[in-house]
Amino acid sequence: MIPLPLSTVAELTGGTVTGLPPDGPEPVVRGPVVIDSREAVPGALFAALPGERADGHDFAPAAFAGGASAVLAARPVDGPAVVVPDVQEALGLLARGVLARLPDAVVTGVTGSAGKTSTKDLIAQVVERAGPTIAPVGSFNNEIGLPLTALRADEGTRHLVLEMGARGIGHIAYLCGIARPAIGVVLNVGSAHLGEFGSREAVAQAKGEMVEALPASGTAVLNADDPLVAAMASRTEAQVVTFGRGPDATVRAVDEDLDEAGRGRFTLVTPEGEAKVALRLAGAHMVPNALAAAAVARAAGMGVADVADALSAAGPRSRWRMEVTDRPDGVTVINDAYNANPESTRAALDVLAHLARGRRAFAVLGEMAELGDTSVAEHAKIGQHVARSGVAGLVVVGDAAAPVAEGAAQVAAWTGELVQVDDVGAAVTALSGRLRPHDVVLVKGSRVAGLERVAAALLPEAAGPDGAAPDAPAGGARA
Ligand SMILES: Nc1ncnc2c1ncn2[C@@H]1O[C@H](COP(=O)(O)OP(=O)(O)OP(=O)(O)O)[C@@H](O)[C@H]1O
Ligand SMILES: [Mg+2]
Secondary structure, eight states, X not given: OOOEEHHHHXXXXXXXXXXXXXXSOOOEEOSOEESSGGGOOTTOEEEXXXXXXXXXXXXXXXXXHTTOSEEEESSOBSXXXXXXXXXXXXXXXXXXXXXXXXXXOEEEEEEOSSOHHHHHHHXXXXXXXXXXXXXXXXXXXXXXXXXHHHTTOOTTOOEEEEEOOXXXXXXXXXXXXXXXXXXXXXXXXXXXXXXXXXXXXXXXXXXXXXXXXXXXTSEEEXXXXXXXXXXXXGGOSSEEEEEESSTTOXXXXXXXXXXXXXXXXXXXXXXXXXXXXXXXXXXXXXXXXXXXXXXXXXXXXXXXXXXXXHHHHOOOOSTXXXXXXXXXXXXXXXXXXXXXXXXXXXXXXXXXXXXXXXXXXXXXEOOOOOOGGGHHHHHHHHHHHHHHTXXXXXXXXXXXXXXXXXXXHTOTTOOSEEEEESSHHHHHHHHHTTOOTTOEEEEEOOGGGOTHHHHHHHOGGGSOSSOOOSSOOTTOOOO
């Protein structure tokens, strides 16, 4: 973060400075800006947000004890503060004000129904070869996580890669008002949060706010293979660059295949030249994500050879998305338990089928949340898909996922075993009695299903330190 005297924080947020000692020097905020008082260090600004269980203002003393210079607050606290009408809104205003002072930082925004974090992580690992880059680990894609990330930028920052999520119309426009992208990526329009949006057209309307926010000098990066995304070209003044597998895309993949571990390999073709890419991430669905990253890097001035090299070196940065781990007994676990919707579940099942050639496959599936009216039908379709793929075992976890079991049971030709359990513990028990060396297991469900705990039980050494969500974005999930 760039250092800001408290009076400047007040100016940028429309707030009032309170709680200054009578004749001490004016505090200077040097960052980071934190919303958890335990993360306060000397120079930090602690934003006191109302939480679900607690009020951030109660933690102001803890933040000061940690060294915080000041608090961004809705009412005076016992120490230096900038008092604003709405702390969350003020975070956005502060980030906007800071970015206005950093004209050399190129903002890239990434939105879409599925793959935002995966793509953001790829973009960051490519453009950081061209200059200092700020990008969050995990999602951080909402009205709190996005400004917190943007506020990490300083004079040295050349690339700021931001994920932008939405639960409704106007959300992306709001985020673009905080950090206006020069490069805006729309990945796809799918069924994530369809329940809230009502229709795919409404999802497209919301995601397209990204390209509407771009300046005429900017670049819209659009998926040529997704008609609702390609149609967004008419909603922007910016230059349009497309990516995809078809012959008409500006940046495309040809000669694509998957290696034995399910990782995409392809020739990256651009107007300037081509180069071979071998991804380190499993799943054919990572190929369009990589193409989007290549289109961003190209817009940022990188050459095709550098881009291909960086994509081939890029690893997973955010947890529980297609983490493929081999156990000592040869069992392969695919932990894709961060979230789930029909598109990403099919993509993950494709990887399972690919890895399982000649081996027994197990799918452990939980609920795909927030699908609205289509929920039962979509779960049933996934069940049919799993059964047709010929898995040896399907473990359906929780009541909300029950239609998956019903769908699978309708496939008469399927000879695998169907197991329905109530919870994670029962799923682990069911698996441990069935798994044999060299089997392949996919674990997949929405965040509420918490199936990463199944993966953790199957892979004790690889589990995270405390089992906590590594990147649950403050303020709720968005697509
Ligand atoms: N292009 C894609 N198409 C379909 N599924 C994808 C794609 N890219 C990633 N996925 C899968 O979607 C799931 C979520 O991926 P990721 O976290 O990157 O998406 P996200 O859009 O950031 O999600 P969220 O809305 O929760 O922030 C993972 O299972 C991942 O493997
Ligand atoms: Mg995300």
